[in-house]
Amino acid sequence: MKSILQQQLERTGTNSVKWDGLGRWFRLSEDVLPLWVADIDIRTAPSISEALAAKAAQGEFGYTLFAPEAQDAVSDWYGRRHDLNIEPKHVLFSSGVVPALTHIVEALTDVGDGVVIQSPVYPPFYELVDGSKRQVLDAPLKVTEGRYEMDFVALEEAMKQAKLFLLCSPHNPVGRVWTKTELLKVVELANQYDVIVVADEIHADLTFPSQKHTAIASLDQRVITVSAPSKAFNIAGLFASYIICSVDGWRKQITKVQNKHHVLPTPFANTAIIAAYTDTRAERWLDQLREELEQQMNEVIDLIESNLPMLHTTRPEASYLLWIDFSQLPMSSEERKSWLHDEVRIFLSPGRPFGPAGETFERMNIGTRRELLEEAVHRLQTQLERKAFV
Numbered sequence: 001m002k003s004i005l006q007q008q009l010e011r012t013g014t015n016s017v018k019w020d021g022l023g024r025w026f027r028l029s030e031d032v033l034p035l036w037v038a039d040i041d042i043r044t045a046p047s048i049s050e051a052l053a054a055k056a057a058q059g060e061f062g063y064t065l066f067a068p069e070a071q072d073a074v075s076d077w078y079g080r081r082h083d084l085n086i087e088p089k090h091v092l093f094s095s096g097v098v099p100a101l102t103h104i105v106e107a108l109t110d111v112g113d114g115v116v117i118q119s120p121v122y123p124p125f126y127e128l129v130d131g132s133k134r135q136v137l138d139a140p141l142k143v144t145e146g147r148y149e150m151d152f153v154a155l156e157e158a159m160k161q162a163k164l165f166l167l168c169s170p171h172n173p174v175g176r177v178w179t180k181t182e183l184l185k186v187v188e189l190a191n192q193y194d195v196i197v198v199a200d201e202i203h204a205d206l207t208f209p210s211q212k213h214t215a216i217a218s219l220d221q222r223v224i225t226v227s228a229p230s231k232a233f234n235i236a237g238l239f240a241s242y243i244i245c246s247v248d249g250w251r252k253q254i255t256k257v258q259n260k261h262h263v264l265p266t267p268f269a270n271t272a273i274i275a276a277y278t279d280t281r282a283e284r285w286l287d288q289l290r291e292e293l294e295q296q297m298n299e300v301i302d303l304i305e306s307n308l309p310m311l312h313t314t315r316p317e318a319s320y321l322l323w324i325d326f327s328q329l330p331m332s333s334e335e336r337k338s339w340l341h342d343e344v345r346i347f348l349s350p351g352r353p354f355g356p357a358g359e360t361f362e363r364m365n366i367g368t369r370r371e372l373l374e375e376a377v378h379r380l381q382t383q384l385e386r387k388a389f390v
C-alpha cells in the first residue's frame with residue numbers, strides 16, 4: 001500500500017497553525033521547518049473525506065445535536081479496540097479534549113481544590129487547572145534507566161490532598177503507554193484517597209503496534225475518559241471529541257457546565273466520528289499509519305543517536321511526539337530558542353511549559369515526511385558542528 005506519511009501535502013497557505021502560524025505569530029520565514037503543533041502533515045483517511053464531502057453536499061448546516069449513531073460508534077470503537085464496554089448514553093459530545101477537561105474540572109471540583117498532574121505534561125493541563133482557580137498538585141514522573149515512570153510515592157502524596165487526577169494516557173510528551181499494572185496502582189490510590197480519575201486518551205489510538213494501550217476505565221467504571229478521533233485520524237481542526245462518564249450524577253453535573261458554555265457539535269463532527277469509528281477502510285488506514293509512525297519514530301531516534309550524540313531521547317511507545325534532552329548544550333532555554341529558530345531554522349515545542357523538568361528539553365513532532373526530518377537532523381548537526389559542540 002502507498003505510504004501515508006510520505007505523501008506530499010502543501011499546508012502553507014491553508015491557515016495551518018503549524019505552518020502558517022510561524023510567520024503570523026513569530027515572524028519567522030517559510031524556510032524554518034515546523035516540527036511543533038501536534039497534527040500530522042497528511043490528509044485524513046480518504047473514507048473520512050468522502051463522508052464529510054457527502055455531508056457538505058447536503059447543504060444543511062443548522063444547529064446540531066450529538067447523533068445517537070456517533071454515541072454508538074464511540075461505544076463500538078472502545079469495545080472493539082480497547083476492551084472497554086460503554087453504554088452509548090454515557091458518551092457526551094465535547095468540542096475539544098481541552099474544553100472537556102476544563103468543563104469536568106469546573107463541574108466536579110470547587111475553587112481551591114487540588115488537581116493532580118504528572119509533569120512533564122501537555123501544558124494546557126497546568127493552564128486549565130490554574131485558570132479554573134484550582135490548585136495544581138504535581139507528582140512529577142521519574143526516569144529509571146532511560147524510561148519515564150510514574151513516581152507512586154509522589155503520586156500518593158499528591159492524591160492525599162486532591163479531589164481529581166488528570167491522567168495523560170498515553171502520555172504527552174514522554175510517549176509512555178502506561179501498563180495495566182501501573183494503571184491498577186493508580187486506581188487503587190484514587191479509591192483509597194477518594195480522587196476522581198479523568199483520563200485523557202487522545203493519543204490512545206496511535207499506540208504503536210508493538211505496544212498495548214489499556215483503557216483505565218476498564219479497570220474501574222468510575223474513571224472518566226476523554227478522547228477523540230482527532231489525533232488518530234488527523235482531524236483535530238474538526239473539534240469532534242467526547243467524554244465517557246458512567247457515573248450518572250457526575251454526567252449530569254458535566255452536562256450542566258457544558259450547557260452553560262453552549263457546547264454543541266458542528267454538523268461535521270457527527271459525520272467525522274461516525275466515519276472514523278465505523279468504516280473499516282478508516283480502521284485499516286489507521287493501522288497502517290500506526291505501523292508507519294512506529295517505524296519512522298525508530299528511524300528518527302537512530303538518526304539522532306548516530307549524528308547528534310549530545311542529544312538524548314527516550315523511546316516513545318505511541319504517537320508522533322519525541323521528547324529530546326538538550327541538557328548537554330551549554331545554552332539557556334532562551335538562547336536555545338533563538339539558536340533553533342535563527343541558526344538551525346527548525347521550530348520545536350520548547351520544553352519549559354511542560355513543567356520544571358522540561359527546561360532543557362524540546363519536543364519534536366515526527367509526523368511529517370521523512371525527508372523533512374532528515375533535513376532537520378542535518379541542520380542540527382551542521383549548526384552543532386559550527387559551534388564546535390559535536
Ligand SMILES: Cc1ncc(COP(=O)(O)O)c(C=O)c1O
Nearest residue numbers: 038096097098099122172200202
Ligand atoms: C494530551 C493531549 N490532550 C489534548 C490535546 C488537544 O486536544 P483538543 O485540541 O481536542 O483540545 C492534545 C493535543 O496535542 C494532547 O496532546
